[in-house]
Amino acid sequence: MRYPYSILVIILFVSFKLNAAVLTCGNKTNYPSIQNAINAAVPYDTIEVQPGHYKQGNLLITKPISMFAKGLVILDGDFKCEIITIKSNHVLIRGFSIKNSSNLSSIDIAGIKVLACKDVTIENNNVEKCSFGIYLSNTNHCKVKNNLISGNVLAETNIGNGIHCWKADSNSIENNEVTNHRDGIYFEFVTNSKINKNISHQNLRYGLHFMFSHTNIYTNNKFSNNGAGVAVMYSHHVTMKNNLFDYNWGASAYGLLLKEINDSEISGNIFTYNSAAIYMEGSNRVNMTSNVFSNNGWALRIQSSCVDNVIERNNFIGNTFDVSTNGETQLSNFNSNYWDKYEGYDLNRDGQGDVPYRPVSLFSVIVEQLPPSLLLLRSFMVYLLDKSEKIIPSLTPEYLIDHKPVIKMIALENLPLANSNTNKK
Amino acid sequence: MMKMRKFDNKLGNRHRNQIEGSGTFASAILLKHDDPSTIKMRTSTKKYLLLRLLKYVLLDILKNRMVLFYTLFLLATSFGLFSMSGDPTKGIASLLNIVLLVSPLLSLIFSTIYFYNSYEFIELLSAQPIQRKTILYSQYWGLCISLIVALVIGLGIPLLLFAPGKAALSLLIVSCGLTMAFVSLALLAALLTRDKARGIGLSLLLWFYFTFIYDALMLMIMFAYIDYPMETLTLTMISLNPIDLARVIVLLQLDVSALMGYTGAMLQDLFSSGKGVLLASGVMLIWILAPLRLAIKLFNKRDL
Numbered sequence: 001m002r003y004p005y006s007i008l009v010i011i012l013f014v015s016f017k018l019n020a021a022v023l024t025c026g027n028k029t030n031y032p033s034i035q036n037a038i039n040a041a042v043p044y045d046t047i048e049v050q051p052g053h054y055k056q057g058n059l060l061i062t063k064p065i066s067m068f069a070k071g072l073v074i075l076d077g078d079f080k081c082e083i084i085t086i087k088s089n090h091v092l093i094r095g096f097s098i099k100n101s102s103n104l105s106s107i108d109i110a111g112i113k114v115l116a117c118k119d120v121t122i123e124n125n126n127v128e129k130c131s132f133g134i135y136l137s138n139t140n141h142c143k144v145k146n147n148l149i150s151g152n153v154l155a156e157t158n159i160g161n162g163i164h165c166w167k168a169d170s171n172s173i174e175n176n177e178v179t180n181h182r183d184g185i186y187f188e189f190v191t192n193s194k195i196n197k198n199i200s201h202q203n204l205r206y207g208l209h210f211m212f213s214h215t216n217i218y219t220n221n222k223f224s225n226n227g228a229g230v231a232v233m234y235s236h237h238v239t240m241k242n243n244l245f246d247y248n249w250g251a252s253a254y255g256l257l258l259k260e261i262n263d264s265e266i267s268g269n270i271f272t273y274n275s276a277a278i279y280m281e282g283s284n285r286v287n288m289t290s291n292v293f294s295n296n297g298w299a300l301r302i303q304s305s306c307v308d309n310v311i312e313r314n315n316f317i318g319n320t321f322d323v324s325t326n327g328e329t330q331l332s333n334f335n336s337n338y339w340d341k342y343e344g345y346d347l348n349r350d351g352q353g354d355v356p357y358r359p360v361s362l363f364s365v366i367v368e369q370l371p372p373s374l375l376l377l378r379s380f381m382v383y384l385l386d387k388s389e390k391i392i393p394s395l396t397p398e399y400l401i402d403h404k405p406v407i408k409m410i411a412l413e414n415l416p417l418a419n420s421n422t423n424k425k
Numbered sequence: 426m427m428k429m430r431k432f433d434n435k436l437g438n439r440h441r442n443q444i445e446g447s448g449t450f451a452s453a454i455l456l457k458h459d460d461p462s463t464i465k466m467r468t469s470t471k472k473y474l475l476l477r478l479l480k481y482v483l484l485d486i487l488k489n490r491m492v493l494f495y496t497l498f499l500l501a502t503s504f505g506l507f508s509m510s511g512d513p514t515k516g517i518a519s520l521l522n523i524v525l526l527v528s529p530l531l532s533l534i535f536s537t538i539y540f541y542n543s544y545e546f547i548e549l550l551s552a553q554p555i556q557r558k559t560i561l562y563s564q565y566w567g568l569c570i571s572l573i574v575a576l577v578i579g580l581g582i583p584l585l586l587f588a589p590g591k592a593a594l595s596l597l598i599v600s601c602g603l604t605m606a607f608v609s610l611a612l613l614a615a616l617l618t619r620d621k622a623r624g625i626g627l628s629l630l631l632w633f634y635f636t637f638i639y640d641a642l643m644l645m646i647m648f649a650y651i652d653y654p655m656e657t658l659t660l661t662m663i664s665l666n667p668i669d670l671a672r673v674i675v676l677l678q679l680d681v682s683a684l685m686g687y688t689g690a691m692l693q694d695l696f697s698s699g700k701g702v703l704l705a706s707g708v709m710l711i712w713i714l715a716p717l718r719l720a721i722k723l724f725n726k727r728d729l
Binding site: 253274275276318320321340369370371374376380381 | 512518522640643644648663669672675679680
């Protein structure tokens with residue numbers, strides 16, 4: 001039962017409208033033109049398209065119909081137009097291979113564009129070389145599922161986003177793979193949506209990018225090797241669980257950039273091989289628990305503008321710098337994390353170190369002020385500086401301290417992506 | 426020290442006996458008092474000579490227990506570090522610190538002392554129709570080969586066992602390069618002064634300078650010019666210290682995630698492509714060759 005919902009919908013349609021017809025499109029059928037078939041259809045009809053390469057310009061859907069591809073159906077825009085435009089509720093598009101939309105900088109052109117409607121399902125499509133992949137504007141309760149979306153790498157300057165949602169509610173984006181677009185998944189003013197099991201990689205800018213999008217849930221996604229990682233801003237009540245962020249390399253590339261994200265939860269994620277795993281700015285009351293930070297340049301760059309965040313029970317393993325910050329004040333709580341650089345002891349054997357751990361090293365403070373000094377990393381002089389600072393802390397922020405660091409690595413379950421293959425750079 | 430000298434005198438005698446006994450030298454010995462430069466030798470003989478001398482030097486170093494201790498020290502440290510920290514990357518990182526500290530120090534001190542101690546042997550050889558270059562080369566290669574063998578055994582085996590990979594390989598190669606550079610610096614230091622104590626002092630000073638003072642100076646200069654673009658400056662300063670150079674080469678394998686976070690476009694380009702490693706290896710080669718050339722020049726002019 002791979003598509004229980006859509007099958008249910010079809011059954012419902014069939015039962016409600018028993019006279020729903022099936023129209024077949026194709027060269028040797030009554031409807032060589034798909035648009036004619038759409039025009040001829042009555043609401044809740046089904047249109048089946050025979051295999052073939054169709055260069056029939058823009059398809060405009062203004063009534064609730066279901067469209068299926070019978071085999072390999074290529075809808076080719078020939079770089080001249082938008083390919084499918086949906087302006088009706090209850091539309092289903094399944095199994096098409098959509099290719100070559102035009103590319104304008106003045107209008108957002110998409111492979112599939114959904115405008116001001118609800119209950120639209122787009123699944124199992126292959127969207128290739130379109131300016132925007134799937135574009136949802138002012139839509140509610142829509143589903144985007146099992147699509148493969150890849151952009152045109154050569155059109156760097158005016159390429160659009162893979163999955164673009166603007167002003168939407170209760171959408172579900174599931175199991176898609178997005179690559180070579182500007183932003184893999186882009187949300188603006190989207191609420192109550194679920195983003196699950198997507199893979200977003202090798203996009204030019206961000207793997208995931210959202211703003212003003214509250215109460216959304218991101219689970220089991222994989223964001224890797226994107227130009228600037230993942231950036232999320234100006235939102236509250238965001239839940240990010242069990243995602244994988246890896247190989248986001250660069251001076252301004254972050255595994256996850258949090259800018260003014262409030263009251264959110266980030267747990268069970270894996271951050272590995274990023275320049276900076278998490279960069280936080282102006283974010284308050286974010287719970288960061290049970291994440292794994294491994295082999296990053298900086299595991300956590302937490303600016304002084306962040307207040308009341310809880311960083312608890314995370315594993316910090318093999319990062320060049322565990323935590324760095326830009327000021328003296330630090331108002332977040334670090335508690336019971338595992339730090340592989342911790343050198344304290346545990347006399348009463350309760351699993352918690354008896355000496356507090358200061359994750360900010362003096363050298364990371366120096367690097368923050370003087371970036372080129374990064375090249376002195378692991379020099380013996382730096383080692384001496386760090387050691388002396390550990391003994392008599394004076395320059396590192398006083399309150400950024402883990403009072404009860406955990407001695408043994410925290411065994412974390414429920415990390416489903418831990419063993420999946422990643423795209424190495 | 427006295428004991429050492431006696432031992433060396435004995436050794437010198439033994440060498441003399443061996444050389445007199447060998448057929449190649451028999452004819453040369455007759456020309457002992459002639460100016461060596463008037464004697465023209467075929468290249469093949471020269472090469473043969475170098476190998477021959479190298480054999481004596483190597484045997485001599487083997488008898489000196491220092492290299493053996495060095496090997497054992499490296500073995501013990503690397504095994505200890507790897508078994509202590511479960512994470513091989515962490516092991517390599519700590520090992521990098523130790524190697525950067527110890528291998529230049531040992532190369533410098535051991536080579537300087539060895540050169541002074543075999544001075545009589547060198548004097549003896551100089552009386553033979555052998556080019557001075559060949560004599561110095563035999564010393565240089567003898568020291569390099571023995572120290573590199575110590576590194577390969579003491580460092581290479583644990584690395585291969587616990588953390589095989591690119592980072593381990595770069596650490597091993599870099600430590601060999603460092604050893605070669607510092608042996609040539611040691612010969613230079615030893616040839617700059619006639620006094621043994623001064624020579625050793627000079628090489629100690631060199632080590633101290635390259636290990637501690639240089640990085641502190643670099644940090645100071647960087648802070649002084651904090652408002653200016655510093656890419657070229659930083660790169661130049663790194664190149665002017667073989668230890669820093671070695672460190673950066675290993676960092677490119679070990680901390681690439683962090684290095685990619687650096688803002689400069691030029692460094693970014695260097696780090697992301699293979700250019701960085703190539704450039705660093707080239708500069709390292711200069712650090713090996715330049716002091717050696719200078720030492721040869723000094724040795725050629727020297728009135729023994």
